[in-house]
Amino acid sequence: MKKQIDEVIQKEQQVIPNFTDALQETVILLVTDGNGIIKYANDLFCEISNYTRDELIGTSYPIFDHNAHSKRFFSTVWETISKGKTWKGELKNQSKNGKTYWVDTTAVPFLNDSGKPYQYIFICTDITDRKTLVERYDLVASIVNYSDDAILSKSLDGTITSWNHGAEKMFGYTSAEMIGENITKLIPRTLIQEESNIIGKIERGEVVDHYETERLRKDGKTVQVSLTISPIKTSDGTIIGASKILRDFTEHRALKDAIRVNDQLNAQRELREQQIEELLIANDQLISQNKEKEDQLAGLALANKKLVSLSSEEEDRIEALTLSNKKLQLQNGEKEKQLGQLLIANAELSSQSADQEKRVEELLLANKELLFKNDETEKHATKLSATLEGVTFLATLAENIQDAVMSSDNNSRITHWNPTAERMLEWKSEEVLGKNISELLKVVYPNITRDEILQAFTEKGFWQGEVIYHTKSGRPVNVLATASKLKDDKAALVGNLVLARDITARKKAEDDIIQANKRFSSIFNFSPVAIAITSLPEGKFIHVNDTFCRLTNYKRESLIGKKSVDVNIIGQEARDKLINRLLNNGGYGNDIEETLVKPNGEKIEILCTAEKIEIDNQSGLAFALIDITERKKAEAAIERLNQELEQRVKEQTEKVLITLNEKNTILESIGEAFFAVDQNWVVTYWNRVAEQDLDLKKNDILGKGLWQVFVDSEDSISYRNHHVVMQTKQPMHFEDYYPKLNRWYEVSSYPTNNGLSIFFKDISARKKAEAALKELNATLEEKIMKRTAELQIANQELESFSYSVSHDLRAPLRAINGYSKMLLKDYDLTLDDNGKRLLNVVSSNAKRMGQLIDDLLSFSRLGQKEVQKDLVDMEQVASDVAEEAKGAWPNTEIIIKGLHAAWGDRALLKQVFHNYICNGAKYSSQGVKPVVVITSKEDQGEVVYSVADNGTGFDMNYKNKLFQIFQRLHSQEEFEGTGVGLAIVARIIHKHGGRVWAEGELNKGATFYFSLPKPKK
Amino acid sequence: MKQQEIEILLVEDNENDAEMTILALKGSKVSNQILHLKNGVQALDYLFSTGEHLGRVVDKKPKVILLDLKMPKVNGIEVLTAIKSNPLTKEISVVILTSSKEDPDIKTCYALGANSYIVKPVDFEEFHKAVADLGVYWLLLNQPPV
Secondary structure, three states, X not given: OHHHHHHHHHHHOXXXXXXXXXXXXXXXXXXXXXXXXXXXXXXXXXXXXXXXXXXXXXXXXXXXXXXXOOHHHHHHHHHHHHOOOOEEEEEEEEOOOOOEEEEEEEEEEEEOOXXXXXXXXXXXXXXXXXXXXXHHHHHHHHHHHXXXXXXXXXXXXXXXXXXXXXXXXXXXXXXXXXXXXXXXXXXXXXXXXXXXXXXXHHHOOOOEEEEEEEEEOOOOOEEEEEEEEEEEEOOOOOEEXXXXXXXXXXXHHHHHHHHHHHHHHHHHHHHHHHHHHHHHHHHHHHHHOOOOHHHHHHHHHHHHHHHHHHHHHHHHHHHHHHHHHHHHHHHHHHHHHHHHHHHHHHHHHHHHHHHHHHHHHHHHHHHHHHHHOHXXXXXXXXXXXXXXXXXXXXXXXXXXXXOEEEEEEOOOEEEEEOHHHHHHHOOOHHHHOOOEHHHHOEEEOOOOOHHHHHHHHHHHOEEEEEEEEEOOOOOEEEEEEEXXXXXXXXXXXXXXXXXEEEOHHHHHHHHHHHHHHHHHHXXXXXXXXXXXXXXXXXXEEEEEOHHHHHHHOOOHHHOEOOEHHHHOOOOHHHHHXXXXXXXXXXXXXXXXXXXXXXXXXXXXXXXXXXXEEEEOOEEEEEEEEEEOHHHHHHHHHHHHHHHHHHHHHHHHHHHHHHHHHHHHHHHHHOOOEEEEEOOOOEEEEXXXXXXXXXXXXXXXXXXXXXXXXXXXXXXXXXXXXHXXXXXXXXXXXXXXXXOOOOEEEEEXXXXXXXXXXXXXXXXXXXXXXXXXXXXXXXXXXXXXXXXXXXXXXXXXXXHHHHHHHHHHHHHHHHHHHHHHHHHXXXXXXXXXXXXXXXXXXXXXXXXHHHHHXXXXXXXXXXXXXXXXXXXXXXXXXXXXXXXXXXXXXXOXXXXXXXXXXXXXXXXXXXXXXXXXXXXXXXXXXXXXXXXXXXXXXEEOOEEEEEEEEOOOOOOHHXXXXXXXXXXXXXXXXXXXXXXXXXXXXXXXHHXXXXXXXXXXXXXXXXXXXXXXXXXXX | OOOOOEEEEEEOOOHXXXXXXXXXXXXXXXXXXXXXXXXXXXHHHHHHOOHHHOOOOOOOOOOEEEEEOOXXXXXXXXXXXXXXXXXXXXXXXXXXXXXXXXXXXXXHHHHHOOOEEEEOOOOXXXXXXXXXXHHHHHHHHOOOOO
């Protein structure tokens, strides 16, 4: 160690005094003792820490901010240096005024004989700018990466070079899948031409703005996007690619949806108007057509229901619309928030750039000052060398410094070449010492000519700037070079000293950041969201993006630096209100709707998100806003339409209600109970009579399910029949019993368009009467049956009686007659004439007795005989009888005058004619010219037949006796007869439902009538 | 008597009617053997060789039976039913003698298989003629199926 130092001392002997000066200008130095108490701090440290040297000396000002690094980091640093090892790294610290700074630090411990550090030297360079830029870059990158908009970049050949989170979400591809792929992978085949058009535009440096198109997702679906593409340029303006911002089109679609919904609503409104009109027509018909009132009323009720349901549908739709708007707003809010953050980052980036410039200026100023303070510094350096253990310190410093230290003599021969220079430029110290530096080292000056440098160097004795060195192997290295003159003790110029710092990494970082800035400023500018940043509290515009300008129609230059109220883009009152609201809400606002004024006075509605930000060391507000004028208009239009519609619905409903009320009055005042149900059995109407008849108040059933209320009727006739009507749409009429009320109802169930109309009547009283009647009938029938049975028994008894009588009576008569005849035959010779006459009397009486019995039997049989009716040709029947009668009464003329046919039993009717005609012939037989005339005529639904003779006639006083059995008006001697014939006629005719009567006068003939019901055709 | 074959069987409880019937048959020169039985029981005993006619040769069947309906014990309908339901006797012709043509039993008799009926006329001549015609018809003209 000692030997090394000695070597260094020897080598550096000449340059040391002035070397310090050069170091002072570029390196931050801090020296502490073994306990960390500051013993020395150079001007640059004072500047960066913002403390005076006096404030620092003797304190233990921390070399880095403990809060910014982990405890482990802290202990690693101290462990390293307390063991006597050099530590290198980047440290973060805070200045007195709270400003954060970063320093690239080399900490060198100085060990005493016992190996313990007694002193530390910290050699630092300020890397705050780089660090901040990198931090900013990271921040912005993360913002870009997590934006909901898909943001990606591609080279001119279409290769994708970046792919953010939003793109992953939108397309379904991860960044790993897409980086390196060609952009055409996202373009539908039919649109592939688009890409070459886009590339053409990009190559010409044009921006593709809000281009609406389709892109393909990984899952093969297409997504509607709004595309904004801007070229990426290098610092020299070469276009190397493009950045794309893709926004999901949903937002626009939502607006279109809203308009479509509006159209639908319109259409529905028209439909409804039409329906209402139909309804009114139906109403008119209702009034005129009482017959169909039930069905139509039900239809009306149905239509009314429909109206109500339509209204509710509409409400639903509006609600959906509001919901989608809300969703939209929310999405916008999020996006705006992100963009706001982006904006803030950008703003801060810009401010950082400004800071940087400022700092360069300050640095230049400081350098100038340093130049002026040269003498003072010299003194200071002398002091320093005295205070410190000069040689050792400086040698250590030279060896450990992060900058390449190179010096040359007046002949440009290299005199010093430190290890950093060796590492940076690849030449070993021994290779270069003594060689001409300008021949050895190729230097490129990117921003300045060599002559300018020389001029500055000659004038100021000092120059600092960025140059590019080419290393031994020809690799370019970006360096910040500080060149100064080397003077000896007598201030004689002995050569030049160059301190060069590798800034390649910083340059790259800066370039990256510039690229990023460009990219993000294009995002900022071409973002579909308008962005503006204003200062607080005065409200001057600091930044506005293109979208904002386009949205408001203001040119950027007419806004920047001006107060928003002065430009009159927003009113004073509105702005105050907005600012107050934001500040009261912690500097953040979401979903703010505001009205802005364009230069021509036109107003636009915007929706914005605002956030308080710090920009260029002052407070500001970042606004992200979108134009919702159209949406507002659409909303207002929808609102207006809805109001109109509501008004119309209200009016029509009122009209309908009035009509309905009239109908209701009818329905209420009709005597029949009435109710109506819809197709879900919900009761929609229930009139007053229904309330009475079913003992159920309207309010207890309206709107309820019929079978929920009449749970006990689920097995009833009504339940089954109503269901049948509902299904078949055919009306039914039936009766049903409701046990709960012990009532009977007569029910008429009519199908309607939307359910049933049901009329019913309480028929319990009628039913009761019917039941009573039925019971009565039943008992009556029973009685009749009993009586009939009794009668039948009696008849049977009578029949068997008359049978036995006739049978038993005839046997003795036969014997009397037979034996008389045998007597007359066998004893003809012994009997005298009188004896024969007496025997004849016995015989004839027996014969007459037999006749009587026969007539009586046939009369009684008639009672039981069933009448077998048929159409009877009465003319024919009468002719047959007349033929027979002629045999008995050849002198009597019988005239038949075209008789009507009859409906009856032919045999019985023949008997009737027989009895009448024979009677006529018999009673007229004693006259000079007996005539019997038979006629018929129609009279009031019956046919009257008559048999008239010109015989003895009869006294009308006895006409009632004519048809009674065994009643005779003449003696047996006058006219033979048993008195049964007319009784038989009466019985037969009565059995046919006809009448018998007779007219006559003594000795002037008689007319006997019978009537029969007119035969049915 | 026993050797002669009975050709007409008269079943009649009324002695007078029976006498007049037999007289009428004889008067019309029907010379066939007539057996008068006084009631239904006797008729069945005779026909099926039971009771007082036990041992009679069943194969000797009358050609015609004149059957009165109203008889004590077993009446004419019951006798007719027995005759017509037995294969031995059902081929024998049965003529119903009745007091009146209005007699409801006539229908029943035809249904049971009676071959004819005659109303016993109170008028002797008529009665005589009817029975005589009947006898001639059934005994001389009508050939029963073998």
